[in-house]
Amino acid sequence: MLLINSTDVGADPLAALRILAETPGDDIAIPAACLPVLTGPARLRPNGRGELAGYFIFPAAKTAHDIPPYSWMERFIAFQMLLSIAKLLVLIIFLVLAFDGRPVFFLQERYGAGGKPFRIMKFRTMHRRAPELHAKLQARKGPGDRPFKLAADPRVTRLGRFLRRWFLDELPQLWNIVCGDMRFVGPRPLPASDQAHYTEPCHLLRLNGKPGLTGLWQVSGRNARTFDEMCLLDVYYLCNRSLRFDLLILLRTLAVPFQK
Numbered sequence: 170m171l172l173i174n175s176t177d178v179g180a181d182p183l184a185a186l187r188i189l190a191e192t193p194g195d196d197i198a199i200p201a202a203c204l205p206v207l208t209g210p211a212r213l214r215p216n217g218r219g220e221l222a223g224y225f226i227f228p229a230a231k232t233a234h235d236i237p238p239y240s241w242m243e244r245f246i247a248f249q250m251l252l253s254i255a256k257l258l259v260l261i262i263f264l265v266l267a268f269d270g271r272p273v274f275f276l277q278e279r280y281g282a283g284g285k286p287f288r289i290m291k292f293r294t295m296h297r298r299a300p301e302l303h304a305k306l307q308a309r310k311g312p313g314d315r316p317f318k319l320a321a322d323p324r325v326t327r328l329g330r331f332l333r334r335w336f337l338d339e340l341p342q343l344w345n346i347v348c349g350d351m352r353f354v355g356p357r358p359l360p361a362s363d364q365a366h367y368t369e370p371c372h373l374l375r376l377n378g379k380p381g382l383t384g385l386w387q388v389s390g391r392n393a394r395t396f397d398e399m400c401l402l403d404v405y406y407l408c409n410r411s412l413r414f415d416l417l418i419l420l421r422t423l424a425v426p427f428q429k
Contacts, residue, residue, distance in 0.1 A: 171195045172224070178203040182401040183369065189227055189404060190371035198224035206398045207405060210389040227408045232377055239412060240379075243353055247346035254340065261292055261337060268328045269293065274341060279358035282379045287350040289358060290341040294329025295322075335426050342382050354415040355381025356403035366396040375403035378410070388421040 171192060178184045180203055189197060201208050201215035201223050208215070215225050251258070265273045275293040278286050325333065332338040345351040351358070358380035359366075367373060385406040386399045394402070406414065 170221070170226075171197045172221075173197060173199045173203075175200045175203050180205055182206060182395070182397040183371070186371035186374065186397065186400055186404065187369070189230065189408075190374055193230055196229055197227040199227065201225055204401070206389065206394065206401060210394065211385055211402060211405075212389075213405075225405065227405065229408075230374060230377055230404070231407055231410070235378070237352075237410065237412075240349075240352060244347050244349060247343045247353070251343050251347070258340060261332070261340070264328060265292060269326050270297075275338075277360055279360055279380070280364070280376065281350055281358050282376065284373070284376050287345070287358075289351075290344055292332055292338040292341060294326060294332050294338045295324040296326060339382060346382065350379070352379045352381050353383070354406075354410075354418050355379050355384055356407070357381065357384055357386060372396070372400050375400045375407070377404075378407045383418060383422040385418060388418055388425060 173185075173188060178188065178199060182204070185199055185204060188199075198216075198221050204225055207213045207225055213225070215223050217223075262273050272293055275291045275295070276288050277291075279289045281287050329338070342351060346353065355378055356375045385402040386394060389402055406418075
């Protein structure tokens with residue numbers, strides 16, 4: 170176990186990520202005081218006993234091929250969920266057609282485990298001219314250290330705002346889980362327009378596992394987090410993922426729509 174001194178990290182998430190990237194084969198313990206994004210927005214508790222009390226533990230990073238033993242069960246559950254909500258999916262398809270027209274689905278290339286590209290599926294929530302406005306709106310996105318996201322995106326339709334509010338636009342991604350491209354919990358896959366944020370080799374640590382429908386970033390402030398903080402949240406999850414951790418994140422995700 171490699172214990173990191175607080176003076177080596179400070180409270181800089183990028184410094185912590187660099188240490189994790191430089192020592193991939195070691196279990197690493199970092200003082201909780203150096204990782205405020207974990208103790209604050211993520212609401213995680215550091216180790217509470219013995220020599221490592223007050224430290225967050227990062228076991229040797231798992232790889233993209235380190236698939237949890239229950240992943241096959243996730244694919245089966247996702248398929249059963251699609252069957253059980255079929256009527257809801259048909260209703261949303263009808264509403265999108267009625268209010269916003271074709272196409273119903275939004276397909277976009279994203280990057281998953283090991284940086285492998287795949288096509289993510291969502292219900293369309295934006296006007297058809299959204300791609301044309303993307304470049305212009307990037308100038309309004311705010312701080313450049315965050316992925317592209319607008320609090321009041323003019324491209325989003327009225328129905329789209331409702332679907333996004335309750336995460337209903339994400340339901341088609343259950344098919345991505347069935348296909349094995351995603352899991353229920355994991356780092357959120359980013360589009361090509363956000364790839365410029367990968368300015369450090371340590372940022373690629375967040376690609377050491379399959380992307381998820383939700384994740385630790387989703388329940389820790391989402392767009393309020395910088396890209397470095399998002400990567401640190403994702404790496405901590407990947408290093409400590411377990412069925413219990415997944416269930417905790419899923420439960421916290423259910424509460425997110427009610428917190429807005």
